[in-house]
Amino acid sequence: MDSIIVTGGAELSGRIPIAGAKNACLALMPATLLSDEPLTLMNAPRLSDIKTMTLLLQSLGVEVTAMQDGRVLTLSSHALTSHRADYDIVRKMRASNLVLGPLLARAGHAVVSLPGGCAIGARPMDIHIAGLEALGAEIELRDGYLHAMAPGGLRGAVIEQRFASVGATENVVMAATLAKGTTVLKNAAREPEIVDLVQCLRQMGARIAGEGTDTIEIEGVDRLGGATHRVVADRIELGTYMIAPAIAGGEVELIGGRRELLPSFCEKLETAGVTVTQTNDGLRVARANGRVHAVDVKTEVYPGFPTDLQAQMMALMCTAEGVSVLEETIFENRFMHAPELMRMGARIDVHGGHATVTGVERLRGAPVMATDLRASVSLILAGLGAEGETQVNRVYHLDRGYERVEEKLSACGARIERVRGE
Numbered sequence: 193m194d195s196i197i198v199t200g201g202a203e204l205s206g207r208i209p210i211a212g213a214k215n216a217c218l219a220l221m222p223a224t225l226l227s228d229e230p231l232t233l234m235n236a237p238r239l240s241d242i243k244t245m246t247l248l249l250q251s252l253g254v255e256v257t258a259m260q261d262g263r264v265l266t267l268s269s270h271a272l273t274s275h276r277a278d279y280d281i282v283r284k285m286r287a288s289n290l291v292l293g294p295l296l297a298r299a300g301h302a303v304v305s306l307p308g309g310c311a312i313g314a315r316p317m318d319i320h321i322a323g324l325e326a327l328g329a330e331i332e333l334r335d336g337y338l339h340a341m342a343p344g345g346l347r348g349a350v351i352e353q354r355f356a357s358v359g360a361t362e363n364v365v366m367a368a369t370l371a372k373g374t375t376v377l378k379n380a381a382r383e384p385e386i387v388d389l390v391q392c393l394r395q396m397g398a399r400i401a402g403e404g405t406d407t408i409e410i411e412g413v414d415r416l417g418g419a420t421h422r423v424v425a426d427r428i429e430l431g432t433y434m435i436a437p438a439i440a441g442g443e444v445e446l447i448g449g450r451r452e453l454l455p456s457f458c459e460k461l462e463t464a465g466v467t468v469t470q471t472n473d474g475l476r477v478a479r480a481n482g483r484v485h486a487v488d489v490k491t492e493v494y495p496g497f498p499t500d501l502q503a504q505m506m507a508l509m510c511t512a513e514g515v516s517v518l519e520e521t522i523f524e525n526r527f528m529h530a531p532e533l534m535r536m537g538a539r540i541d542v543h544g545g546h547a548t549v550t551g552v553e554r555l556r557g558a559p560v561m562a563t564d565l566r567a568s569v570s571l572i573l574a575g576l577g578a579e580g581e582t583q584v585n586r587v588y589h590l591d592r593g594y595e596r597v598e599e600k601l602s603a604c605g606a607r608i609e610r611v612r613g614e
């Protein structure tokens with residue numbers, strides 16, 4: 193298994209291009225199931241999660257053509273051959289459940305494995321199920337699979353989600369595009385990836401209003417057509433690389449970055465003493481001499497502080513001046529990076545959904561283990577500012593969500609390399 197070795201202490205300087213958003217692309221790809229005309233996605237990220245979604249869609253009969261080294265994907269669902277998403281694929285990636293809504297809307301039935309446990313919490317699917325049932329689907333759980341049927345087709349409805357789930361919002365919005373009548377989805381997720389999905393669906397001919405607010409209205413249409421869509425920038429990759437110069441010192445410009453993708457995150461970084469400037473090409477982030485200040489963080493749905501940047505923020509807070517409290521409200525059990533950071537000398541006390549971090553002057557490099565996608569990158573970030581060598585093991589998690597991390601960081605002067613394992 194590959195590992196990544198970081199030798200800390202080098203200040204960063206340079207430009208990093210931000211890729212298309214993994215989480216947007218994982219929702220856009222299943223949208224192809226809604227139409228028999230091709231959907232072309234530009235600016236797709238080259239990640240193993242995208243390969244997993246490709247395999248899943250191919251197993252349903254979707255033709256997927258990758259061009260420009262995987263940056264452009266054309267998907268065609270003119271001849272679906274299956275409506276079953278197998279456990280073998282779904283267990284690898286929870287986002288596989290995003291085929292449920294579109295398959296049901298197009299084919300009238302779908303069989304999708306439950307994703308099963310996930311390292312960062314239980315992550316059930318009750319909100320997806322409640323939303324699709326409100327649209328008239330009959331859903332049963334048998335043999336670990338959700339069997340969903342809509343024999344008479346889906347019907348528009350007024351739905352209020354008990355929580356603004358990102359995945360459930362995507363599933364319900366996609367299903368409602370082909371339902372009869374109007375759907376009003378209340379307490380909808382407002383994340384930029386939802387806005388991106390809706391813009392693509394609208395190009396395909398869907399009638400949708402209110403994306404980016406907590407109420408989305410969808411007027412069902414008889415059929416959707418093809419479209420060409422450019423995937424929005426990855427705000428989590430953006431936030432991750434914004435933290436790199438904040439930890440290591442120096443100045444980096446993130447090409448394609450926009451402040452409105454990460455409003456509360458940018459505010460928190462600025463309060464901590466990091467300079468964030470919008471340029472013509474992206475966001476410039478700089479940390480002057482000295483340590484950052486401790487800030488408290490609470491993860492929330494958009495536009496709040498994203499849970500997917502909590503681990504990276506914790507890495508920054510490890511060497512901040514003062515004590516910070518990080519509160520995780522989206523996922524239980526999402527502090528698995530804390531004990532690894534402590535192996536590098538961090539002072540962290542985890543109690544329930546809170547972690548109290550007492551900043552130390554400097555971390556020291558150590559062999560550490562990546563436990564999930566965002567945890568792995570937080571260890572790399574910590575290593576950039578640590579004394580000596582940090583070896584991050586089990587980096588296959590990293591390749592699910594970050595393309596060429598070692599190339600992007602070393603282009604800015606970081607001392608980082610990948611060691612290929614067996």
Ligand code: UD1
Binds near residue numbers: 286316318319355500
């Ligand atoms: C998406 C993102 C993920 C991010 C998360 C929260 C993708 C592919 N993944 O995941 O990176 O961390 O949003 O911003 O876009 N929940 C239920 N019942 C449900 C659905 C969710 O209880 O039916 C709970 C989950 O267990 C979790 C919380 O709601 O505690 C958030 O989940 P959700 O917003 O659905 O996240 P995902 O769409 O899975």
